[in-house]
Amino acid sequence: MFRAGILVLVTGPLLPIDSVLPMAGAETERCDAARNRQRLLEAAVSLVDSLGADAVTMDAVAVAAGVGKGTVFRRFGNRAGLMLALLDHTERELQHGFMFGPAPLGPGAEPVDRLVAFGHARLSLVHVQGEVLRAAESSPGSRYSAPAHNVSMTHISSLLRQVPVHGDIAMLAYALVTTLEATLVLHQMRDLGMTIDRLADGWTDLVHRVTRDPDQPNTASVDSAASASATP
Amino acid sequence: MFRAGILVLVTGPLLPIDSVLPMAGAETERCDAARNRQRLLEAAVSLVDSLGADAVTMDAVAVAAGVGKGTVFRRFGNRAGLMLALLDHTERELQHGFMFGPAPLGPGAEPVDRLVAFGHARLSLVHVQGEVLRAAESSPGSRYSAPAHNVSMTHISSLLRQVPVHGDIAMLAYALVTTLEATLVLHQMRDLGMTIDRLADGWTDLVHRVTRDPDQPNTASVDSAASASATP
Numbered sequence: 001m002f003r004a005g006i007l008v009l010v011t012g013p014l015l016p017i018d019s020v021l022p023m024a025g026a027e028t029e030r031c032d033a034a035r036n037r038q039r040l041l042e043a044a045v046s047l048v049d050s051l052g053a054d055a056v057t058m059d060a061v062a063v064a065a066g067v068g069k070g071t072v073f074r075r076f077g078n079r080a081g082l083m084l085a086l087l088d089h090t091e092r093e094l095q096h097g098f099m100f101g102p103a104p105l106g107p108g109a110e111p112v113d114r115l116v117a118f119g120h121a122r123l124s125l126v127h128v129q130g131e132v133l134r135a136a137e138s139s140p141g142s143r144y145s146a147p148a149h150n151v152s153m154t155h156i157s158s159l160l161r162q163v164p165v166h167g168d169i170a171m172l173a174y175a176l177v178t179t180l181e182a183t184l185v186l187h188q189m190r191d192l193g194m195t196i197d198r199l200a201d202g203w204t205d206l207v208h209r210v211t212r213d214p215d216q217p218n219t220a221s222v223d224s225a226a227s228a229s230a231t232p
Numbered sequence: 233m234f235r236a237g238i239l240v241l242v243t244g245p246l247l248p249i250d251s252v253l254p255m256a257g258a259e260t261e262r263c264d265a266a267r268n269r270q271r272l273l274e275a276a277v278s279l280v281d282s283l284g285a286d287a288v289t290m291d292a293v294a295v296a297a298g299v300g301k302g303t304v305f306r307r308f309g310n311r312a313g314l315m316l317a318l319l320d321h322t323e324r325e326l327q328h329g330f331m332f333g334p335a336p337l338g339p340g341a342e343p344v345d346r347l348v349a350f351g352h353a354r355l356s357l358v359h360v361q362g363e364v365l366r367a368a369e370s371s372p373g374s375r376y377s378a379p380a381h382n383v384s385m386t387h388i389s390s391l392l393r394q395v396p397v398h399g400d401i402a403m404l405a406y407a408l409v410t411t412l413e414a415t416l417v418l419h420q421m422r423d424l425g426m427t428i429d430r431l432a433d434g435w436t437d438l439v440h441r442v443t444r445d446p447d448q449p450n451t452a453s454v455d456s457a458a459s460a461s462a463t464p
């Protein structure tokens with residue numbers, strides 16, 4: 001079921017709300033089973049945080065969650081199933097964060113600040129989702145149909161319209177979203193030694209550049225130029 | 233030999249000149265053999281232009297170039313070898329164009345105009361390189377070590393410095409170069425139905441946004457603001 005959730009093709013411009021709400025379909029699970037799964041996934045997230053994605057084995061998750069190994073196998077089938085469920089879990093948490101969470105990631109902040117916060121949140125997820133997300137991106141056919149990609153595109157496009165940015169919103173959203181791809185981020189961090197702070201600063205700078213319309217000087221530059229010309 | 237040329241890892245910031253000059257290593261080939269190969273590759277490029285990449289078969293290239301099928305097999309081994317040689321050939325032509333060709337792709341134009349021309353040239357190559365380039369990008373490990381990626385990064389970074397752009401040049405170059413990736417461009421054109429003109433316009437707009445420093449109003453906005461304030 002989680003595999004289906006991960007692999008489903010979302011090609012429309014908007015995600016159905018029930019596909020991004022956390023725990024969608026939970027009503028079909030017994031409550032204790034849902035709590036059990038939640039606990040296993042949170043244990044897996046903690047393992048990634050402290051020891052990296054390679055540390056997430058069926059054994060380690062069972063120990064960390066204080067359950068028998070059989071429970072983990074019954075839940076996720078195998079390690080691949082566990083990693084996909086983990087990807088789904090962190091993805092839903094991010095989506096919940098920008099839809100309902102506190103500003104600036106959630107509603108209530110300026111669109112540019114929300115864009116900045118969204119990029120930072122996604123960058124910080126890469127170290128959790130890491131290899132799993134990279135594997136999902138590695139097939140040319142599925143890279144741009146992955147739910148994570150579609151959710152990002154929809155959210156970024158929506159915020160660009162709210163700024164508002166005057167331009168080809170889809171093209172600008174693609175330019176932004178591609179810089180958050182796990183494959184690129186992992187390459188920058190692991191192969192090039194770039195820090196997460198540098199990537200976050202790069203994202204902030206890029207958002208500010210992209211959201212300023214070239215043909216329309218923004219208020220700040222008009223003001224500074226006007227005051228400069230007013231002072232001989 | 234061509235495979236090695238395609239698959240070699242170029243990790244440094246600058247490509248050795250002899251690796252980007254057209255026909256490097258040609259001195260090791262007999263002159264007529266080199267001419268022969270050139271003719272076969274040009275026939276293959278014509279086939280892609282008129283009929284698409286799928287039309288490039290060993291048979292079709294032999295007929296188009298007016299040689300025996302055996303010659304094509306001796307040259308390239310199989311269709312995969314032919315497609316890699318074709319990728320190498322078009323890549324070298326692009327590199328020759330921006331290093332030595334006429335402005336605005338080549339030297340002599342403003343850096344921003346050269347950036348625009350480079351993106352347009354690479355976009356127009358995608359329909360030739362198409363599936364071959366996408367295949368080269370599909371392995372997460374090799375995607376950012378492919379020569380085409382490194383050449384683009386080096387050239388874009390160099391032009392950004394010449395503008396000059398005040399920011400994290402590498403991060404901005406990544407934001408630009410990822411929008412030219414064959415996987416993305418093919419997705420936009422084939423799956424989303426975006427035209428090459430729309431992609432080219434999107435690139436032009438993105439280059440202008442990225443090359444304007446947010447903290448420093450560009451000359452145009454200062455001028456227009458100053459003249460606006462001078463005219464009551």
